[in-house]
Amino acid sequence: MxxxxxxxxxxxxxxxxxxxxxxxxxxxxxxxxxxxxRARELGATPSAxxxxxxxxxxxxxxRSKVHFLTVAxxxxxxxxxxxxxxFEITYTPKEAETTPQxxxxxxxxxxxxxxxxxxxVGGDGTARDIYTALGPEGIVIGVPAGVKIHSGVFATNxxxxxxxxxxYLWEEIGVVEAEVMDIDEDAFxxxxxxxxxxxxxxxxxxxxxxxxxxxxSPDTVDEHENQLELGQQVVDDMRPGVLYLVGPGxxxxxxxxxxxxxxxxxxxxxxxxxQWVAMDVNAAQILDLLDQxxxxxxxxxxxxxxGFIFGRGNLQFxxxxxxxxxxxxxxxxxxxxxxxTLPGGHLRVDTRDSALDQELHGMYRVLVGAGEYRxxxxx
Numbered sequence: 001m002x003x004x005x006x007x008x009x010x011x012x013x014x015x016x017x018x019x020x021x022x023x024x025x026x027x028x029x030x031x032x033x034x035x036x037x038r039a040r041e042l043g044a045t046p047s048a049x050x051x052x053x054x055x056x057x058x059x060x061x062x063r064s065k066v067h068f069l070t071v072a073x074x075x076x077x078x079x080x081x082x083x084x085x086x087f088e089i090t091y092t093p094k095e096a097e098t099t100p101q102x103x104x105x106x107x108x109x110x111x112x113x114x115x116x117x118x119x120x121v122g123g124d125g126t127a128r129d130i131y132t133a134l135g136p137e138g139i140v141i142g143v144p145a146g147v148k149i150h151s152g153v154f155a156t157n158x159x160x161x162x163x164x165x166x167x168y169l170w171e172e173i174g175v176v177e178a179e180v181m182d183i184d185e186d187a188f189x190x191x192x193x194x195x196x197x198x199x200x201x202x203x204x205x206x207x208x209x210x211x212x213x214x215x216x217s218p219d220t221v222d223e224h225e226n227q228l229e230l231g232q233q234v235v236d237d238m239r240p241g242v243l244y245l246v247g248p249g250x251x252x253x254x255x256x257x258x259x260x261x262x263x264x265x266x267x268x269x270x271x272x273x274x275q276w277v278a279m280d281v282n283a284a285q286i287l288d289l290l291d292q293x294x295x296x297x298x299x300x301x302x303x304x305x306x307g308f309i310f311g312r313g314n315l316q317f318x319x320x321x322x323x324x325x326x327x328x329x330x331x332x333x334x335x336x337x338x339x340x341t342l343p344g345g346h347l348r349v350d351t352r353d354s355a356l357d358q359e360l361h362g363m364y365r366v367l368v369g370a371g372e373y374r375x376x377x378x379x
Contacts, residue, residue: 016122058162107133215305311350
């Protein structure tokens with residue numbers, strides 16, 4: 001589909017169709033054909049397409065102003081067709097199963113065509129591939145669709161990505177350098193977070209809705225003591241027979257440290273009467289556990305500097321799970337240091353269900369020390 005594009009803004013558009021498939025089934029990512037095959041065996045379904053559709057829906061009012069350069073098939077074409085937006089195909093994958101090489105090749109062609117900005121739908125692996133093609137001078141907006149989204153080139157959700165794009169095209173905002181981060185997925189699955197800075201790209205400067213790079217907790221005695229205070233408070237408040245779903249991260253791991261038991265650092269584990277009843281569970285397994293136990297609670301922390309309590313690295317807490325365990329059954333715990341890194345002092349969610357995200361807006365109580373709470377807006 002193409003017509004006279006001379007008077008339109010030109011924008012690249014690339015979708016990684018498998019991004020995020022490993023999340024809800026507990027695989028912590030979808031890098032590599034073996035992991036992709038395993039995700040499908042576990043019943044994972046593609047979600048990047050719906051994220052692409054959601055992003056494009058917010059551009060309907062400016063369809064006469066924007067012309068996209070995109071990739072054939074499910075890497076962009078079909079979503080632009082559905083949205084009735086102006087586009088031309090610059091690259092066609094050679095195989096039905098797309099690869100990172102397709103992302104790199106298509107982005108390089110867009111760069112050669114002089115496209116000023118590329119929007120991509122994916123996760124950190126996709127951002128790394130785009131960086132390989134465009135280099136540090138590339139201007140990008142990431143629509144979050146992956147499992148792990150540590151890089152600073154992403155908007156907080158598809159709607160935010162669309163709004164940032166429009167503000168940039170209308171020259172209301174400039175650009176800043178943003179980190180492109182990724183982790184070693186094999187080490188990640190083994191319980192070790194080994195983040196690597198791959199470089200910097202340019203992203204529109206809109207701090208309210210462009211996420212910051214993930215910040216790790218400092219490896220200090222004070223930070224660990226604060227984590228143990230939180231873990232002790234959570235354990236002291238536990239009730240007999242209640243199912244506690246303990247999220248990933250070192251802050252949540254402190255609950256297990258207090259109980260002198262191991263924890264899956266980067267997974268969701270299930271606790272009843274201060275003993276694990278299941279470890280490293282996926283969304284389907286959590287739903288089964290919720291059928292078994294009449295009372296349940298979620299223990300979760302926020303991503304440092306990003307503020308997300310759901311939607312970044314813990315997609316096992318699917319929209320269906322979060323509707324079964326409502327906010328009044330959540331225990332949000334954060335160290336004092338991490339609390340101070342909250343963007344704008346707010347919490348965030350990106351559950352991959354925009355209606356649920358809206359429902360969850362409100363004020364939340366956050367435990368930051370022994371018996372010490374803060375009231376924080378989730379916005």
